[in-house]
Amino acid sequence: MDRVKEVVALSHVVIFIKSGCCISHAIMILIRGFGANPAMYELDRLPNGVEMEKALIGLGCNPSVPAVFVGRNFMGGSHDVMEKVKEVVARSPVVIFSKSGCCISHTIMILIRGFGANPAMYELDRLPNGAEMEMALIGLGCNPSVPAVFVGRNFMGGSHEVMSLNIQGKLKPLLIKANAIWI
Structure with missing residues (x-):
């Protein structure tokens, strides 16, 4: 959980994704369309991705990706929206x-x-x-x-x-x- 908080604090907009997730890709395109440049973290390509994914699930992300944070606030995932x-x-x-x-x-x-x-x-x-x-x-x-x-x-x-x-x-x-x- 601490690593997720650290990563989220590094950028105004953060999206946790998996490399093959088309919904994550659509959300990234949407946010870029508003002029934002989100920090993207592909959980399946990070050495600590499994732990970070567990932390996201602990925050209520189900499924775990995409998970969108704006200004350090968890906005939700595709299911929530x-x-x-x-x-x-x-x-x-x-x-x-x-x-x-x-x-x-x-x-x-x-x-x-x-x-x-x-x-x-x-x-x-x-x-x-x-x-x-x-x-x-x-x-x-x-x-x-x-x-x-x-x-x-x-x-x-x-x-x-x-x-x-x-x-x-x-x-x-x-x-x-x-x-x-x-x-």
Whole structure:
């Protein structure tokens, strides 16, 4: 545990990963996209990596990687963030994650409102935990990360997938099934 604390104190942003972990890689790309240069520690390549991994598990990382620290504070791992996303998605029949300046997200919102639904909009760049939520969305396969659209707690995809559903005549039935609109 002490070695983890020492390492975390050396940089503003620290990510513990394993070399073959694609979620860890996605989180690293996301954080670099915000202009940060995180210190990366590949546990499977460090001589004391096994001990450090045990310490991370002791902090509540399960799975142990990725483990993200910002300003010496443990932000969580992919599982923690995914739980936050699930909580948000469960609050409304239609949820759209966006960013304040994303015109495509705005277009998708207008499309869904055109059916009479009132989607819950979450602008990741305005949420205190938005960066972590964006990491989770990237982990789900969102590339780009916004818009990310959930209908009836199910991930529909981004703008391409939602537009395809609409063109195929499948979007409206999904909105009805999720009780976002009524016939």
